[in-house]
Amino acid sequence: DSGVTQTPKHLITATGQRVTLRCSPRSGDLSVYWYQQSLDQGLQFLIQYYNGEERAKGNILERFSAQQFPDLHSELNLSSLELGDSALYFCASSVGGAGGFYEQYFGPGTRLTVT
Amino acid sequence: AQSVTQLDSHVSVSEGTPVLLRCNYSSSYSPSLFWYVQHPNKGLQLLLKYTSAATLVKGINGFEAEFKKSETSFHLTKPSAHMSDAAEYFCVVSERAAGNKLTFGGGTRVLVKP
Numbered sequence: 001d002s003g004v005t006q007t008p009k010h011l012i013t014a015t016g017q018r019v020t021l022r023c024s025p026r027s028g029d030l031s032v033y034w035y036q037q038s039l040d041q042g043l044q045f046l047i048q049y050y051n052g053e054e055r056a057k058g059n060i061l062e063r064f065s066a067q068q069f070p071d072l073h074s075e076l077n078l079s080s081l082e083l084g085d086s087a088l089y090f091c092a093s094s095v096g097g098a099g100g101f102y103e104q105y106f107g108p109g110t111r112l113t114v115t
Numbered sequence: 116a117q118s119v120t121q122l123d124s125h126v127s128v129s130e131g132t133p134v135l136l137r138c139n140y141s142s143s144y145s146p147s148l149f150w151y152v153q154h155p156n157k158g159l160q161l162l163l164k165y166t167s168a169a170t171l172v173k174g175i176n177g178f179e180a181e182f183k184k185s186e187t188s189f190h191l192t193k194p195s196a197h198m199s200d201a202a203e204y205f206c207v208v209s210e211r212a213a214g215n216k217l218t219f220g221g222g223t224r225v226l227v228k229p
Binding site: 108 | 159217219
């Protein structure tokens with residue numbers, strides 16, 4: 001158990017809908033990262049937040065957005081969902097994020113299925 | 116820009132025989148390198164990491180990896196495979212200049228035969 005929690009574990013929704021994925025980092029970790037794992041794209045970094053502020057952006061679509069709250073939990077919002085958004089979404093956390101090489105701890109993931 | 120290539124998408128070994136998973140990386144700066152393992156229907160777990168200290172890195176569950184700068188490689192080995200090693204393995208590179216962003220290789224799926 002990494003100490004990172006993600007809810008829900010599974011999510012099934014229809015095209016065009018909007019969903020919110022939630023992540024709670026390990027106690028003491030200030031950085032939260034979001035990743036997408038799909039069969040065709042593999043594992044891709046989406047976005048990072050550090051202590052409430054966006055720190056780095058990866059291959060995140062404009063339909064997707066995230067935020068980190070004062071209690072350091074994070075939410076990933078996916079809107080206007082398409083079939084291709086079906087994937088496993090991971091959250092990870094680390095102590096630092098301001099340019100250091102901090103180990104990232106991964107949550108169990110949320111499996112999103114868009115029908 | 117950083118990138119990672121895992122040279123084998125699938126590796127099949129017999130229980131008790133050595134495991135070798137190959138990884139080459141490309142990085143503009145001095146990278147950190149990691150190996151993560153993902154068991155079926157589970158999240159990713161860190162096996163080991165290299166962050167410019169000793170070039171031979173020992174990880175959990177008997178795995179180790181050697182950083183070879185001249186070959187831009189970071190191959191993962193284990194002397195004797197166990198059935199519980201059946202999983203997918205990811206080689207990962209991270210650069211300070213990229214804000215600690217992780218770039219993943221395509222993964223190597225390991226099958227262990229009894």
